[in-house]
Amino acid sequence: MLSVENVTKKYGSFTALEDISLTFERGVYGLLAPNGAGKTTLIKMLVTLLFPTGGVIRWDGRDILSMGGDWRGMVGYLPQQFGYYKSCSPRSFMAYMAALQCMDRKTARPRIDQLLDLVGLSDVRDRKMRAFSGGMLQRVGIAQAMLTDPAVLILDEPTAGLDPKERVRFRNLIHSLASDRIVILSTHIVSDIETIADRIVLLRDHKLYACDSPASICRQLAGKIYAVPAGTSLGPGDLPLSEYQGEAGAMVRVFSEAPPAGAAAVTPGLEDAFLYIYRDGQT
Amino acid sequence: MSGALIKWELKKLWSLPMVPIFLALCLGLDLFAAGITWYEQRDAAEAAAYIADVTGQVGRRMGPELDAALAALPERPLRDALAASVAGKKDVYEGYDAAWTGEDLIRSFGVTGPAADLIRAKFEKFQASVDALAALDVSLDMAAAYVTSELYPHLLMTLCRLVTGEGLLFAMLLALYAAGSERVSRTEQTVYATRRGRAVQKSKWAASLLSALGSYMLLCLVTVGVFACLWRLGPIWGESVSTQFYVLPFFGYFLTWRPFTLAGYLAAELALGLGLVVVFHSLAAAAGLLAGDMYRGFLALFVLMAVSVAGTSMAGNAGLWGLYLAGFFLPTMLWMDVGTWFTHGQIDTLFRDQELVVLGLWLVLAGLLFLAACRRFARKDVV
Ligand SMILES: Nc1ncnc2c1ncn2[C@@H]1O[C@H](COP(=O)(O)OP(=O)(O)OP(=O)(O)O)[C@@H](O)[C@H]1O
Ligand SMILES: [Mg+2]
Numbered sequence: 001m002l003s004v005e006n007v008t009k010k011y012g013s014f015t016a017l018e019d020i021s022l023t024f025e026r027g028v029y030g031l032l033a034p035n036g037a038g039k040t041t042l043i044k045m046l047v048t049l050l051f052p053t054g055g056v057i058r059w060d061g062r063d064i065l066s067m068g069g070d071w072r073g074m075v076g077y078l079p080q081q082f083g084y085y086k087s088c089s090p091r092s093f094m095a096y097m098a099a100l101q102c103m104d105r106k107t108a109r110p111r112i113d114q115l116l117d118l119v120g121l122s123d124v125r126d127r128k129m130r131a132f133s134g135g136m137l138q139r140v141g142i143a144q145a146m147l148t149d150p151a152v153l154i155l156d157e158p159t160a161g162l163d164p165k166e167r168v169r170f171r172n173l174i175h176s177l178a179s180d181r182i183v184i185l186s187t188h189i190v191s192d193i194e195t196i197a198d199r200i201v202l203l204r205d206h207k208l209y210a211c212d213s214p215a216s217i218c219r220q221l222a223g224k225i226y227a228v229p230a231g232t233s234l235g236p237g238d239l240p241l242s243e244y245q246g247e248a249g250a251m252v253r254v255f256s257e258a259p260p261a262g263a264a265a266v267t268p269g270l271e272d273a274f275l276y277i278y279r280d281g282q283t
Numbered sequence: 284m285s286g287a288l289i290k291w292e293l294k295k296l297w298s299l300p301m302v303p304i305f306l307a308l309c310l311g312l313d314l315f316a317a318g319i320t321w322y323e324q325r326d327a328a329e330a331a332a333y334i335a336d337v338t339g340q341v342g343r344r345m346g347p348e349l350d351a352a353l354a355a356l357p358e359r360p361l362r363d364a365l366a367a368s369v370a371g372k373k374d375v376y377e378g379y380d381a382a383w384t385g386e387d388l389i390r391s392f393g394v395t396g397p398a399a400d401l402i403r404a405k406f407e408k409f410q411a412s413v414d415a416l417a418a419l420d421v422s423l424d425m426a427a428a429y430v431t432s433e434l435y436p437h438l439l440m441t442l443c444r445l446v447t448g449e450g451l452l453f454a455m456l457l458a459l460y461a462a463g464s465e466r467v468s469r470t471e472q473t474v475y476a477t478r479r480g481r482a483v484q485k486s487k488w489a490a491s492l493l494s495a496l497g498s499y500m501l502l503c504l505v506t507v508g509v510f511a512c513l514w515r516l517g518p519i520w521g522e523s524v525s526t527q528f529y530v531l532p533f534f535g536y537f538l539t540w541r542p543f544t545l546a547g548y549l550a551a552e553l554a555l556g557l558g559l560v561v562v563f564h565s566l567a568a569a570a571g572l573l574a575g576d577m578y579r580g581f582l583a584l585f586v587l588m589a590v591s592v593a594g595t596s597m598a599g600n601a602g603l604w605g606l607y608l609a610g611f612f613l614p615t616m617l618w619m620d621v622g623t624w625f626t627h628g629q630i631d632t633l634f635r636d637q638e639l640v641v642l643g644l645w646l647v648l649a650g651l652l653f654l655a656a657c658r659r660f661a662r663k664d665v666v
Contacts, residue, residue, distance in 0.1 A: 047476040049665040073478035083469025087298060096295075099287050100477035144473065 001025055002046075002152060002182060007055035009041050016041045019055070020208050022201065024152075028178045029211075030193030031186035032270075033203040034278050039186040040080050042203070043156050046184070047077045059152075073101060076150035080157050080186075082141035086130040090121055090140045093129065097144045108147075115143040118173070120166070134161035142170065146177070153177065155185040159192050171196055190271045200270070202277060209277065218268045225272050226254050226263035234260060241275040288483065292490035296461060305456065306498050309449040313506040316445055320437050321513040328514055331430045333361040335517035338425065343522050345372040345423045368429035368528075375527045375536070376417035381410040381627070384535055391533070392630050398604030401633050408635065409627050412540045419542055421523035426545070427516070431528035435537075435545070438510060439524075439552065440622035446502050447556035447621055454495035454560045455567035455584065461491035462568050463577030471665050481661050488568050488653065492561065499560045503553050520546040531623075539625050540635045548625070555624055558642045562614050565649035569656040575663070591615045608633060614645045 002024040009017045017038045031039045044050040045057060048064060048071065057064045064071040084093060091112060098108035116125045119139040129137065138161045145153060159167050174183055175196045187193055193200065193214075200217055202209040210217060228234075230243060230250035239255040254260065255276050296302055321328055341352035353366045385406025389399050416422070427434050462484060465471045475481045524545045529537040543551065567584055574580035595610025610616045611631045617638060620631055624638045632638075 044472070044665070048480070049472055049476055051662065051664060069478045069480055069482070072476055072480050075476070077473070077476040079472035079476070081469060081472070083465075083471070083473065085295070085468055085470065096291050097473070097477065099285070099291050100474060100479045100483060102285070102478045105287070141473075148478075 001060060003058050004042075004046075005056050005058065007042075007045060007052045007057060009038075009045060009050060010053040015206055017203070018206050020203075021055075022208065022211055024182045024184065026178070026180065026182060027198035028174060028193070028196050029182070029184045030197035030200045031184065031203070032188070032190065032193065032200050032274060033186075034188070037203045038206055039203065040156055043077075043154055043184070043186060046152075046154055047075055048072060069102075073148060074151045076145035076148060076153045078141045078145040078155040078158050080160075082137060084129050084137060084140065087128055089126045089128055090116055090143070091125045093140065094144055094147065097147055101148050103148065111147065111149075112143075115146055118146075119143045120169070135163060135166060138162055139166065150181065152182045152184070155183070157187055158185055159187060159189060167192065190269075190274055194270045204277060214270050217273050218270060221255065221268035221273055221276060223265060224255055224257060225266050225268040226256055226259055227251050227266045228254055228260055228263045232260065232262060239276065239279060241272055285486065288479065288486040289489050289493070292461065292483075292487045293494065295464065296457065296490055296494055299460065299464075302457070302460075302494070305453060306501070309453065309498075309502055310505055312449070313442070313445060313502060314509055317442060317506060317509045317513060320441070324433060327430045327433055330361055330364065331427045331434060331519070332515040334365055334425070334428050334430065335515055335519050337362075337365070338518045338522075343425050343518065344420065345369045345425050349425065365428055369425055372423060372527065374417060374420055374422050376413055376422045376525075376538075379413050379417065379536075381406045381413050381538075384627070385409070387535075388533075388630050392599075393602070394604050394630055395602065396604060398608055401608070402630050405633055406627065409538070409540070412627075412635075413538055416523075416525055416538065416542060419523070421525045421542060422527040422536070424522040424526040426522045426524075426526035426528055427519055428528055431526060432530060434514065435524070435529050436531070436622070438514075439549065442506055442510060443549070443552050443556070444621050446499075446506050446553070447559065447618065449502055450495070450499035450556060450560045451563045451618065453498055454491075454564040455581075457491040457495050457498075458488070458564045458567035459571040459577040459580050459584075461487035462571030463580065466576060475665050481665075482657070484568075484572060484657055484660060488565070491568065492564050495560055495564050496557065499557060503556075507549065507553075516545070520544065524548040534623065534626075534629055538627050540627070541625070543625065552621065552624055555638060555642060556621070558646065559614060559618055562642065562645045562649045565653045566614070569649070569652040572653075572656040572660045588615045592619065611637070612641050612644070614641070614649075617641050617645075 004020055004022040007017065007020045008015065020042065031042065033039055041050065045052050051065070059067060059071060094112040094116070095108060098112065116122055119142055121136065121139055121143070124136070129140065138158065142155070142158055145155060159170055162170060171192065174185070177183060185193065197214055199211055200214055201211045227246070228251065229248065230252050234240060234254060235256065237257055238260055241253045241255055243250060243252050253266065253272060254263065255272070259265065337356060341349050350366065350370055353362060356362050382403070385403055389402055394402060465474050474483060521544050524543045525537050525539055527536060531537065567580070570584040571577050571580035574583050591610065591613045592615050595607055595616050598606035598610060611620070623629065628637065
């Protein structure tokens with residue numbers, strides 16, 4: 001079990017995260033928050049790239065900082081900006097990562113081929129990554145994160161740059177992987193996690209806002225989301241969330257305590273919750 | 284530090300085009316420097332080859348016997364020139380007063396105060412070494428005779444300065460690159476979040492050190508090899524480097540604390556250079572880690588080195604002799620004295636084997652500095 005206990009991170013005088021307490025057990029955790037909310041900051045502390053200004057992170061009661069390499073060896077990590085060696089092939093890049101993970105060559109080799117196959121890169125595994133598209137690189141990144149079959153898989157915006165097919169494939173993959181490990185992933189894309197996350201972690205004002213299942217986050221808005229045709233005049237307490245093209249023309253989803261005239265109640269989705277929670281440009 | 288990782292880091296280092304290109308440029312420069320001097324001094328080279336050749340027949344020790352043996356050789360201009368240059372040579376180290384040399388140097392450089400006393404004391408101790416050299420009659424070694432004063436500085440100063448300088452520069456660049464490459468390729472986060480983590484810097488240190496040492500040895504080997512092919516010195520290699528023909532301006536006879544042959548001195552000089560390569564490599568690796576960026580690390584290192592050299596020479600000009608002498612305990616100033624290592628050290632050193640003491644000191648200091656930099660780095664945010 002991974003627990004974050006009263007963790008604060010400051011960059012100079014700027015507080016990026018304040019007094020975060022969370023526990024992670026088996027399953028998928030989605031970090032869902034706007035740009036600049038501190039997702040990457042939290043994730044980097046989990047992989048010991050950043051050191052908390054206050055508080056402690058523990059794995060089964062042990063401080064991960066004192067565990068050092070033992071901790072990092074249990075973690076697979078895909079950074080938000082996944083850098084790579086341009087003149088390296090995915091295979092040799094993975095072999096280098098395996099050496100850094102202190103895996104021996106005999107176990108690493110088949111594992112690398114298997115992973116590259118899993119992310120659909122078998123055909124190009126010996127090609128230089130210089131010529132890869134953004135999505136292909138991202139898949140190399142996902143593969144390297146899983147190299148050690150980690151107990152904790154931490155992915156910072158793993159689906160950025162993936163096409164819809166890969167995105168679905170990735171979602172399925174994460175879902176299957178999460179049965180016996182912790183998967184923590186950050187994203188802005190609600191659909192990436194809506195269906196697979198056991199819990200959604202929401203950060204607001206640099207603090208933990210909620211850590212709950214998608215269903216119960218949505219439930220808080222139950223009966224308060226309505227769809228109205230675009231152009232309908234709204235009451236003072238009404239909050240337009242998003243527009244969409246309905247069968248009868250342009251529509252707006254609205255948060256409202258009392259149903260506006262001509263409105264139809266709709267089932268709140270995670271996106272509605274996201275837009276509602278971060279309604280005033282809050283981070 | 285695992286062998287597998289060091290191998291990876293070596294591969295990464297040498298797959299960077301700049302690395303082999305820099306090494307090739309250094310080799311080219313060495314070949315050019317050795318070649319151009321030889322070309323300009325073909326006459327001297329021919330003379331040296333002749334001298335080496337006849338040494339086998341007439342012996343190496345100058346004196347009446349050698350003069351007679353030379354006279355018996357077939358007549359030719361080279362023989363006459365050689366005979367003229369060796370005729371009537373005495374053992375100049377017999378009765379040589381080291382204290383007088385010291386006093387002379389102190390006076391001509393204008394050293395004053397306690398520094399002058401320290402230098403005086405050194406030359407007093409140096410007398411025993413001169414006496415030992417005198418007992419061995421090494422001043423009577425013919426060596427390359429009248430060619431010596433051009434040839435030896437070319438080899439022991441110019442070429443050695445070039446090769447060691449290249450070795451040091453290359454070592455620093457390798458260390459800085461190794462320490463900073465993950466930042467450049469933006470792979471820091473991926474690499475430092477692995478089990479090995481930031482400690483991979485130790486493998487990088489080892490890989491760049493191995494590369495630096497290997498390259499330095501290659502530079503030495505090629506340069507000395509080419510020199511030895513161009514200048515056929517034969518038995519001269521085995522004669523004393525302290526022959527009376529080797530005289531340097533503002534320095535006098537090339538007197539050493541212990542006797543060296545030419546080959547032995549060259550080997551000792553290049554070996555000390557090897558030690559300096561290790562020192563500068565670790566200093567650069569530490570600078571790269573502390574600065575967190577190889578360009579800034581390079582700049583910081585460059586400024587420090589320039590300040591140390593300029594500061595020392597300015598201290599000398601300003602008559603701050605204590606500071607001047609202290610400057611020679613820095614690795615940069617140690618390198619500046621390449622070519623006169625293991626000699627009486629003029630007004631730059633204070634005791635026998637100061638070079639070795641300074642080297643040993645900095646091997647330890649640079650190693651500690653690198654370890655301290657690693658510790659700091661292990662606790663630094665990767666942003
Ligand atoms: N090295 C740094 N120095 C100063 N401030 C920083 C630094 N890194 C991040 N920040 C600030 O901390 C806050 C959180 O940044 P972080 O990268 O964690 O956000 P994020 O949620 O990952 O955003 P995004 O969705 O854009 O990736 C931001 O306001 C950012 O400006
Ligand atoms: Mg981020």
